[in-house]
Amino acid sequence: MESVPTYAQAIAFYIAAGIAVFGALMVIMNRHPVISAVYLVLSFFAVAAIYVLLRAHFIAAAQVLVYAGAIAVLFVMVIMLMNLGPRHLHGGRVTLVKTLGVVGSLSILLLFLLLFLRQATRLVGPAETDWATFGTTEAVARVLFTEYLLPFEIASILLLAAIVGAIVLARRWEE
Amino acid sequence: MLLNIGLGHFLGLSAVLFVIGMTGVLVRRNVLIVFMSIELMLNSANLAFIAFAWHLGDLTGQVFVFMVMVVAACEVAVGLAIVLALFRNRDTVNIDEIRIMKW
Numbered sequence: 001m002e003s004v005p006t007y008a009q010a011i012a013f014y015i016a017a018g019i020a021v022f023g024a025l026m027v028i029m030n031r032h033p034v035i036s037a038v039y040l041v042l043s044f045f046a047v048a049a050i051y052v053l054l055r056a057h058f059i060a061a062a063q064v065l066v067y068a069g070a071i072a073v074l075f076v077m078v079i080m081l082m083n084l085g086p087r088h089l090h091g092g093r094v095t096l097v098k099t100l101g102v103v104g105s106l107s108i109l110l111l112f113l114l115l116f117l118r119q120a121t122r123l124v125g126p127a128e129t130d131w132a133t134f135g136t137t138e139a140v141a142r143v144l145f146t147e148y149l150l151p152f153e154i155a156s157i158l159l160l161a162a163i164v165g166a167i168v169l170a171r172r173w174e175e
Numbered sequence: 176m177l178l179n180i181g182l183g184h185f186l187g188l189s190a191v192l193f194v195i196g197m198t199g200v201l202v203r204r205n206v207l208i209v210f211m212s213i214e215l216m217l218n219s220a221n222l223a224f225i226a227f228a229w230h231l232g233d234l235t236g237q238v239f240v241f242m243v244m245v246v247a248a249c250e251v252a253v254g255l256a257i258v259l260a261l262f263r264n265r266d267t268v269n270i271d272e273i274r275i276m277k278w
């Protein structure tokens with residue numbers, strides 16, 4: 001763990017956390033998926049800010065590029081292709097499933113907070129960490145291309161399979 | 176306590192974001208918003224990884240987040256292709272109306 005964070009970092013954390021939670025809530029509360037997609041981008045950006053606080057600079061940049069960029073654009077493109085009308089967006093009633101869903105989610109949140117947080121914060125890592133270079137592109141790349149080279153290459157094959165699969169699934173087959 | 180942020184704060188935020196995503200999956204019937212909620216849940220798991228990487232001073236967590244992002248990108252590409260194909264065939268985005276695989 002790093003040395004004591006400053007108050008400015010604490011304030012930045014609370015602002016970013018508030019924006020992230022607000023964005024996430026608006027994602028699940030909006031009726032139209034386009035508005036949800038825009039709030040999804042907001043939430044992803046706020047989480048990227050928290051990554052910077054946690055000294056994960058490379059991952060923060062990747063978060064903005066992959067999540068806030070590529071994934072959000074993909075969502076908006078698909079919504080645009082679907083051309084949803086009011087017919088498709090009729091809201092549901094409050095059913096037993098919905099009530100149980102909310103209640104169950106909240107109880108699992110309580111479980112997370114009560115059971116795991118206290119035990120997790122007692123973990124201690126190795127003391128010697130170079131905080132000046134922690135999480136920079138160079139440091140992450142060094143680990144990625146030495147220790148985790150095989151998973152990295154497998155990820156490229158997974159991406160290729162996803163590209164081919166998406167094209168095959170989404171194209172219109174002529175009869 | 177409030178101004179001295181530590182691992183617990185980040186894990187708490189991660190848990191809150193995860194539960195918001197889970198609520199979205201359970202409550203919403205629009206398949207696109209269910210997908211976005213799944214992305215929120217993956218993202219909150221990433222936040223937990225990054226928080227532990229920071230807490231333990233170990234870059235392995237950040238490499239793992241990179242892999243999770245790859246899987247999330249694949250999942251969105253293939254999943255949205257499936258949604259698009261379903262929408263072309265059934266003309267609906269309500270997952271209650273798509274129940275061919277439900278017995």
